[in-house]
Amino acid sequence: MNFLSWIAIIIVIVSIFLGFTKRVSMTNSLIMGNLVIYFLTIISLENFGFFAISPVQLELGFKPVYLMTGENFYTLITQMFVHSSIAHIFFNMLFLFLIGGHLELRIGKSRFFAIYLLAGVIGVLMESLVQWGSNVLIIGASGAISGAMGALLLLYPKEEIPMFLGPIFLPRVPVWLSVGTWFAIQVAMVFVDSGPIAYTAHIGGFLAGALLASAMSPGIKVADQRKREAFRFETSALESLATTEELKNALAIIREEKFEDVRKAWLEYFAKHARCPKCGSPLSCNRYQLRCTSCDFATVVK
Numbered sequence: 001m002n003f004l005s006w007i008a009i010i011i012v013i014v015s016i017f018l019g020f021t022k023r024v025s026m027t028n029s030l031i032m033g034n035l036v037i038y039f040l041t042i043i044s045l046e047n048f049g050f051f052a053i054s055p056v057q058l059e060l061g062f063k064p065v066y067l068m069t070g071e072n073f074y075t076l077i078t079q080m081f082v083h084s085s086i087a088h089i090f091f092n093m094l095f096l097f098l099i100g101g102h103l104e105l106r107i108g109k110s111r112f113f114a115i116y117l118l119a120g121v122i123g124v125l126m127e128s129l130v131q132w133g134s135n136v137l138i139i140g141a142s143g144a145i146s147g148a149m150g151a152l153l154l155l156y157p158k159e160e161i162p163m164f165l166g167p168i169f170l171p172r173v174p175v176w177l178s179v180g181t182w183f184a185i186q187v188a189m190v191f192v193d194s195g196p197i198a199y200t201a202h203i204g205g206f207l208a209g210a211l212l213a214s215a216m217s218p219g220i221k222v223a224d225q226r227k228r229e230a231f232r233f234e235t236s237a238l239e240s241l242a243t244t245e246e247l248k249n250a251l252a253i254i255r256e257e258k259f260e261d262v263r264k265a266w267l268e269y270f271a272k273h274a275r276c277p278k279c280g281s282p283l284s285c286n287r288y289q290l291r292c293t294s295c296d297f298a299t300v301v302k
């Protein structure tokens with residue numbers, strides 16, 4: 001195996017490992033891994049012709065014939081980290097950023113990664129069934145990303161996500177509309193298009209993602225409920241501090257806001273404008289705790 005292919009395999013492992021640490025999101029870690037491996041793909045090219053294939057693509061990509069010969073099964077995983085062109089990686093990473101980032105924020109990195117990985121594997125297996133025994137090289141994160149789309153559609157159809165309609169950027173489109181449209185196009189393309197894009201892998205990944213999400217859904221609901229209860233407990237402590245119209249509005253936003261980071265920003269805003277009920281001094285905000293800067297007053301913390 002090419003030296004750079006070995007490095008790429010190490011990058012796959014490292015990016016998954018890093019994704020499970022607290023500092024980095026799984027989505028961003030996967031994106032970094034894919035980009036670095038694409039860089040390795042480029043520098044391992046021996047010539048730059050249109051049909052040039054790099055050893056990294058050849059050795060880490062999956063071929064349906066492997067299911068018959070029983071070789072290179074590791075490529076079931078590695079294929080989803082390898083891309084064929086700038087456009088291929090650009091669009092996949094853009095979708096991973098938009099869809100994966102949103103899903104991970106909702107269901108947590110472990111569940112998100114399980115869906116991503118399994119959908120990627122199931123997608124390529126589905127494509128292999130259609131192209132049984134063939135030597136065609138299948139690469140790319142699309143199957144895995146399709147899985148994230150399927151999961152997002154099943155779990156949060158009414159939430160709004162940013163979307164591209166060709167070159168037009170739409171900041172808020174309901175998931176059912178954007179992902180639903182995308183899925184309809186994939187299904188239509190299976191019948192229309194015979195080009196190099198593995199639409200069956202997209203559909204396979206998508207269905208796998210939706211199925212896994214429905215299996216995880218009870219656990220996700222319990223976790224969501226717990227988060228909401230913990231937060232309600234906290235906002236009730238803020239009620240007595242919301243003395244002005246401005247603070248009442250901020251509190252209402254804190255209660256409604258679904259995104260943790262935005263909620264925190266509003267909590268900081270709240271702390272900055274509220275005054276200590278005991279001594280009237282300004283308050284400081286540390287994570288989810290509001291404290292008086294001069295006396296011992298503090299709100300209830302988690």
Ligand SMILES: [Zn+2]
Binds near residue numbers: 292296
């Ligand atoms: Zn005070």
